[in-house]
Amino acid sequence: MDIHWHPFTVHKRIPLTISRGTSHGSTNIWLRLQQDGIEGWGEATSFSIGERGQSSDAIATDLASLAPALKPLHPLDGQSLEDILSEAGVGSATRAALDIARHDWLGKRAGLPLWQLWGLDRRRIGPTSVTIGISSPAAASQRLQDWLQQGPIHAVKVKLGSPDGIVADQAMLSALRSALPATTKVSVDANGGWSLPQALTMAQWLADQGVSYLEQPLAPGWEADLYPLHQASPLPLFVDESCFTSQDIPPLADRVHGINIKLMKSGGLSEALRMIHTARACGLQVMFGCYSDSSLANTALAQLSPLATHLDLDSHLNLKDDPFSGADFHDGHLIPNSQPGLGLSYHAPHP
Known part of the structure; x- marks a missing residue:
């Protein structure tokens, strides 16, 4: 080839x-x-x-x-x-x-499309969250309004771990929570930005705010501290940067509730599928995420979306010049089409 x-x-x-x-x-x-x-x-x-x-x-x-x-x-x-x-x-x-x-x-x-080759049911695909980065409360609220201009939103991921500390994190989350419908699923991703004491404080506070789960509260390399956090946290804990492949999952099974699978970390769809089965065998939930991926990579991972508990495949929705189109973003859900393979098309971006 x-x-x-x-x-x-x-x-x-x-x-x-x-x-x-x-x-x-x-x-x-x-x-x-x-x-x-x-x-x-x-x-x-x-x-x-x-x-x-x-x-x-x-x-x-x-x-x-x-x-x-x-x-x-x-x-x-x-x-x-x-x-x-x-x-x-x-x-x-x-x-x-x-x-x-x-x-x-x-x-x-x-x-055949990949989801059909794997025998999956697109009706089981849940909403994909849209991401709001660390910013001031006013800027975060404006970012939310920007997202709402793109159509109905059913899930929001909020990035915390501000260098200004957890007081700034709380102010930003509070501003967003007051602007969101009560039915919107809210998750938080700290990208390893907290210490263990900060994570313990924030886990309880976020649970009181109705947040659904907490992703990567501690930096990679601090996996030992996930155990006491897991014991005390009222929120489900997910790891992202601490988990690349299926081999990383068993040692984490007693200190997290789920893992975040990204194609660029796992090495592709083959390993992503192994990670899904390994996580399920360990009693863990599965979420999908992305980096600055275009529609190509997000459409690829969307083929496996019926197997995920939570989805965060929104990076291409924030691109000015995505050269690909594939899975359809409709009513807050990213749904792969019925075309063979990934079902992608290419269009040269405007200069």
Whole structure:
């Protein structure tokens, strides 16, 4: 099989601030896998989590080194492909691009969308949350109004972990809570921005505010402190930065209630499916998330959405120049279509 890749840059309509900094956009990689007259598409998105982050340049370097070894393979050789990727030690975003493209190819070869190949029921897809980054109470309220202009919203994820401390976090959340309908599901993601004492205080306070669950309250590397927090927290705890693949899940099972799966961390749909089954076997809930992914990667993960408890696949909705279209955002839900494979189309962004 032949692979070709092209960098493309996407810009956020509204910059997103989390505890680690502010993002205005991203340079991602569009991967095209060709075999037997069929082309499968994948995406690699750069992201930053300490030493495990991956840049677009590193992804392109990985792909250039892999291309000769992949040429003799066929997209049906999934096991051999995984062996080559493991032996090469390439980053998870590179693996994700190849795995997504291979699945798109397989769906097109079969003439069926991936969700249907897996026997999934799109009617079980819950609402996807839209994200509001760290900001002042007034700016957060305005961001909420911006989201509401895009259509009905049933779930909101609020980024906390402000460098100004938990008093600032509380003021921002309070402003949003007063502006939201009581039926809106609200979750909080601290992106590791709190200490254990702060997390204990905030977990109780957020529960009193009607928040549904708390994501990554402590920084990766502090997993030992998740145990006492789990024992005391009235809210379900989810981890994101602390959980990349299925191997990370069993050690976390006694100190969290769920995991956040992202394609760029997991290495693609194959590992995402393994993570879902591993989490369920450990009695944990599953949520899906994203980085600065375009519609390509979010449409890919949306194929598995009937298996998720919570969804946060909204990054493409905040892009000014998304070159792809795929899953349909309707009534607060991201629903994959019935076209073969991922069901994607490409349109050159306006200059």
